[in-house]
Amino acid sequence: MAEALRLAERPGFTDAHHDFRAMIRRLVEEEVAPHYATWEEAGAPPRSFYRRLGELGVLGIEVPERWGGSGVEGMRFSAVLSEEASRRGVVFGALRVHTDIVLPYLLRYADDEQLARIMPGFVSGETMTAIAMTEPDTGSDVAGIRTTARRDGDSYVLNGAKTFITGGAHADLVLVVCRTSPPDPADKRHGLSILLVDTTSPGFSVGRRLKKIGLQAQDTAELHFEDVRVPVENVLGAPDVGFGYLTHNLPKERLSIALGSYAAAAGAIELARDYTAARRVFGTALSDFQNTKFVLAECRTETLAAQTLVDRCLELDEQGRLTAADAAVAKLFCTEVQGRVVDRCLQLHGGYGYVTEYPIARLYADARVTRIYGGTSEVLKTIISKAP
Numbered sequence: 001m002a003e004a005l006r007l008a009e010r011p012g013f014t015d016a017h018h019d020f021r022a023m024i025r026r027l028v029e030e031e032v033a034p035h036y037a038t039w040e041e042a043g044a045p046p047r048s049f050y051r052r053l054g055e056l057g058v059l060g061i062e063v064p065e066r067w068g069g070s071g072v073e074g075m076r077f078s079a080v081l082s083e084e085a086s087r088r089g090v091v092f093g094a095l096r097v098h099t100d101i102v103l104p105y106l107l108r109y110a111d112d113e114q115l116a117r118i119m120p121g122f123v124s125g126e127t128m129t130a131i132a133m134t135e136p137d138t139g140s141d142v143a144g145i146r147t148t149a150r151r152d153g154d155s156y157v158l159n160g161a162k163t164f165i166t167g168g169a170h171a172d173l174v175l176v177v178c179r180t181s182p183p184d185p186a187d188k189r190h191g192l193s194i195l196l197v198d199t200t201s202p203g204f205s206v207g208r209r210l211k212k213i214g215l216q217a218q219d220t221a222e223l224h225f226e227d228v229r230v231p232v233e234n235v236l237g238a239p240d241v242g243f244g245y246l247t248h249n250l251p252k253e254r255l256s257i258a259l260g261s262y263a264a265a266a267g268a269i270e271l272a273r274d275y276t277a278a279r280r281v282f283g284t285a286l287s288d289f290q291n292t293k294f295v296l297a298e299c300r301t302e303t304l305a306a307q308t309l310v311d312r313c314l315e316l317d318e319q320g321r322l323t324a325a326d327a328a329v330a331k332l333f334c335t336e337v338q339g340r341v342v343d344r345c346l347q348l349h350g351g352y353g354y355v356t357e358y359p360i361a362r363l364y365a366d367a368r369v370t371r372i373y374g375g376t377s378e379v380l381k382t383i384i385s386k387a388p
């Protein structure tokens, strides 16, 4: 569908992206869609799926060659993955957290010793990762994090709880944002660190797997830390300055959500086009009604605007010029477009749109959260309004 929406050549997409798209399309048809109901029941894809992504090189696209990857810069392949998943109304479990959110932290802040330990498993799918910022009492206000890590000899002792952690129930390694020094009254942001926590450590436990209205094939879990000993060599970057790392990396996370959102909108349009062409009402193809054509035209217009904005942000990201405000604009706009477009495309399905075996119903349920996680729409507006 993304191709069908294109008014002009999309800048920066090459034959390599087209070949990759064909491979992912086959993967979705042959290895995801037939098993998706089982994944949803289990709340996550099987581990073998991540290893399969590892075999196909998907987990290492942006990993430098010296660490076993392909060394590609930028998120265009990730855009293709999102577009192809959305065409079938599926998600690849917690893949995006692993490759789009955790990886940039590792590549920017981990030292060579940490990368040598982590990267082989990261690229093969043996070591799946998650990132834990949110706590029961602290979501948008990251500086209010209460999970503590107290230095004791050559380790930190970690105590606290996290919630809403994508992929948390299955992760082997979690980047845990915690307080290593008390908040400075003059600067609440100082004193936060990111620890690389091995989930086999004594004292680490997974709490409830949260029951959600969407994203059924992606687990969202509570995590508990009770006197978990984390060796000092597992501090990511320097201690106490983790807030700065989050500020630096959140734009990329938001761009990843934005591209997933326009892709979902594009996927919804494709589903609605196919459905309305096949469905007959009052003796006429549903697609022949002027209302159907107008609704789809409006949806395409909004989605193309979203895609164009994302394409511009992909360029800025590749040039290292994507600002917090740019990413906030992209996430705010694309997620709002996704909400409107998916809703209208569901309406065109009539009652079948409400039945979960139809992919449009899954796209609808999955869409709601994109205006919440990775920074709510309201928080994004505060960022945009502060931009010069």
Ligand SMILES: Cc1cc2nc3c(=O)[nH]c(=O)nc-3n(C[C@H](O)[C@H](O)[C@H](O)COP(=O)(O)OP(=O)(O)OC[C@H]3O[C@@H](n4cnc5c(N)ncnc54)[C@H](O)[C@@H]3O)c2cc1C
Residues within 6 Å of the ligand: 097, 130, 131, 132, 133, 134, 137, 138, 139, 140, 141, 163, 164, 165, 166, 167, 212, 215, 220, 369, 372, 373, 374, 375, 376, 377, 378, 379, 382
């Ligand atoms: C499915 C799912 C997956 C997630 N995955 C992860 C993950 O992998 N890792 C992780 O760390 N977190 C994750 N989250 C958590 C997510 O990032 C938070 O839910 C989000 O940041 C909002 O925090 P909160 O839920 O505490 O809401 P709150 O911060 O309590 O916000 C409640 C309301 O207040 C509004 N609000 C907050 N601040 C302001 C303000 N300054 N001005 C105006 N309004 C404001 C918000 O916009 C919202 O409407 C996930 C959440 C979900 C639902």
